[in-house]
Amino acid sequence: MKANLVSTLLGIPLTWLSLVTLMGVLAYLGVGDERISAIAFLPMRKAPPWVVPLAGLALCLPFCLASAYIEWRLFREYFQSVGAAHSKRIMLEANALSYLIVAAFWVFEMVYQTSLRS
Numbered sequence: 001m002k003a004n005l006v007s008t009l010l011g012i013p014l015t016w017l018s019l020v021t022l023m024g025v026l027a028y029l030g031v032g033d034e035r036i037s038a039i040a041f042l043p044m045r046k047a048p049p050w051v052v053p054l055a056g057l058a059l060c061l062p063f064c065l066a067s068a069y070i071e072w073r074l075f076r077e078y079f080q081s082v083g084a085a086h087s088k089r090i091m092l093e094a095n096a097l098s099y100l101i102v103a104a105f106w107v108f109e110m111v112y113q114t115s116l117r118s
Helices: 002-028 034-039 051-078 084-117
Strands: none
Touching (some): 002 051
């Protein structure tokens, strides 16, 4: 429970900040698309209806990996008797299941928003 709370309160902001920093560096280097970078900062009024759900779906993977890593580190600290490889697999599978549910929501939302505009 504590690991899940820490991964939420610490992992999501740190992951988001890392991604924003990466987008800034890529934009500075002239790589990427400014429309994609803008999603992280400002809502786009005339954006297609699938943009926000797609952004949410795309963020599932980095948030899942960060959450699994943080929870694994905390789990390993408290349960040293469980092997590192086994505990890493447990954290990755648990987070993958959670984020698959979140990803399913974003897919549903993308289909729903697109169908409203059709």
